[in-house]
Amino acid sequence: MAGAQERHFHIRWEDILGHGRQKEELRRLLSQGRLPHALLLSGPEGVGKKLLGRVLAAAVLCEHPSDGAPCGICPACRAMADAAHPDYCELEPELRGKGTKIIRIEAIRELTELAARYPVMSDRRVLLIDEVDLMNEPAANSLLKTLEEPPGEVTFILVTAARSALLDTIISRCMPLAFGVLARDEIAAVLARQGVADGQAAEIAALSDGSLGRALQLVESGGLERRDSAIKFLEGLQRLSMTTIWREAEAMEKWGREELAEWLLYLNMSLRDMLVLYEDGGSPLIYQENCRARLASLLPYFPERKIFALLACVKEMQERLRTNVNLRLQLEGLFIRMKDVSDR
Ligand SMILES: [Zn+2]
Structure with missing residues (x-):
């Protein structure tokens, strides 16, 4: 066994x-x-x-x-x-x-x-x-x-x-x-011992939701790159064309469910961080400290009601991902719905 x-x-x-x-x-x-x-x-x-x-x-x-x-x-x-x-x-x-x-x-x-x-x-x-x-x-x-x-x-x-x-x-x-979650600094210390650079260790620990297993997975799977891709998506949402939507859905279908779930998680976290930044630009409560300026620069394009609508789109997709769906069609649908929200 x-x-x-x-x-x-x-x-x-x-x-x-x-x-x-x-x-x-x-x-x-x-x-x-x-x-x-x-x-x-x-x-x-x-x-x-x-x-x-x-x-x-x-x-x-x-x-x-x-x-x-x-x-x-x-x-x-x-x-x-x-x-x-x-x-x-x-x-x-x-x-x-x-x-x-x-x-x-x-x-x-x-x-x-x-x-x-x-x-x-x-x-x-x-x-x-x-x-x-x-x-x-x-x-x-x-x-x-x-x-x-x-x-x-x-x-x-x-x-x-x-x-x-x-x-x-x-x-x-x-x-x-x-059992509860682990403390961020405990996780960061383990990552640092494994040779992850200090700044990155702290950032991954913050993204791990208190799970060392998840933190190690993020180190292994290049989680920060996926995070970057999620924020880039928000940055490009204003100019998203149908051609890009089809191309991206085709490319991202190949990632598979787990990586897509991770990407959606980052999208979700970024939007939630933006809501926190609306309240208080200096709030220590955001998930992605290193992306503070980047996320803050998106705020003029996304009034709060749009962020809530985008969060709803992401949540719906996260639920659909758990069932047996055609990923490419679902991704196209998600991108179109998010573009609609952005254009409104
Ligand atoms: Zn013994």
Whole structure:
């Protein structure tokens, strides 16, 4: 299963960014021997829930834990660090066509059978299910049964960014642990350690909405270039011709859904920043500090009512993008609607 593909796991609490209160609570429960047999880690994507779940698993499986922390040197800890502990298993959703994902009942059954087997190395098993909200109904019912009657010495760690999509009956069987977003400066510090230039690290951290995963993705995918393209689009909206609309829609269709979603996000952020600048040109509340002057120079062309109308166009497109639509036609439609607003 997944997890085994990665060579190394972090197994020290200190390696997990932020979430001090949650770490403390878990360590307290561990050292008092009161950790429940099922936990639900919920919170935004990319804030380190799964990484923290692995440290928790290491602490549960460790032979000589101290103060709720894995010792780091016993055979169980070494096996966890090598992502090879036989009593630890991670289940992730499988890919179904068109980029959608699902957890089927077969996968939950397999996991339940594993849970029933006597542990090999430690005195219990730890099973982590990532994106547990992607279970279909039979899978969810099967997991519920397992949580109600655990088949052996087992700790379940359920991880989700969409807690409300879970059955209430599953939630009520778990100890809930909610995670918030990470602080901007914490994210910027991690990016800087990875060699991202200081100014850029701060800017990407501000754009990441408190998700380290998203920040790293932005570094990798050239997120700032896409941002530049979104602002350029607003700058050119006054002069947008039909020929350009067709050409741009054709070019941007090739980006694919994820990159388009990112572009729309920047468009959305830029428009929201413009609204903030309307109120107060010196406001510290804008997302894109480095683009302050550029966005402010657009204000004479976009009265507030137009910005609100443009935001509505973008929001509609963001929703359509989630469904299976013809991207090129949708992009053409979006550009035409936005041009209409601008011309009005
Ligand atoms: Zn250990």
